[in-house]
Amino acid sequence: MTVEIPAHSANPSGKPAGRIRQKNEEAIIKAAEEEFARHGFKGTSMNTIAQTVGLPKANLHYYFSNKLGLYQAVLANILELWDSTFNNLTVDDDPAQALAHYIRAKMEFSRRHPKASRIYAMEVISGGENLTQLLNQDYQAWFRGRAAVFEAWSAAGKMDPVDPVHLIFLLWGSTQHYADFASQVCRLTGRTRMTKQDFDQAADNLVRIILKGCGLTPPA
Secondary structure, rough: OOOOOOOOOOOOOOOOOOOHHHHHHHHHHHHHHHHHHHHHHOOHHHHHHHHHHOHHHHHHHHHHHHHHHHHHHHHHHHHHHHHHHOOOOOOOOOHHHHHHHHHHHHHHHHOOOOHHHHHHHHHHHOOOHHHHHOOOOOHHHHHHHHHHHHHHHHHHOOOOOOOOOHHHHHHHHHHHHHOOOHHHHHHHHOOOOHHHHHHHHHEEEEEEEHHOOOOOOOOO
């Protein structure tokens, strides 16, 4: 059985970037993540981001013409980092290995980029107006491609039949929880912050719970 899985790119501009341009854009997006996470979209100023990066404000507008464009680029970058692990998923992959790898990769993203995850969560909670261009037909096709692989695994007897859409939502929600609700997790577990060991232990549990729910044996 062959399932076509379109990869997606979250680069909203589609412009090729040279090495210097790419380096500057990455620095700008990183600084913007800090500001958007701390102050929200309305409270963030392009001038502050320019100062953080060490660029004149006019130069910042060379890369991103306005604050909305920069904010959408931050959201696009988050999606791309999240989903790149799933871009090459195929029917021939081992379900247990693929799902375990994805869960651990998403948990590592939550550990390394918690502010980015919270920016995305707040955008969704506020209505997701700025996600319209990102969650477009191409992205929907990408989403259906992942679901088609899960369905193919079930049809081949590689895993129990599960609703693939809700499985993907479960994968997203459970792994992002440890970034978006870190303060709640820490208060209820008596921690001041979550360590790498805490994230690894949480990932171990998610792998075991989710895979067993799909009739799979977690890989060693």
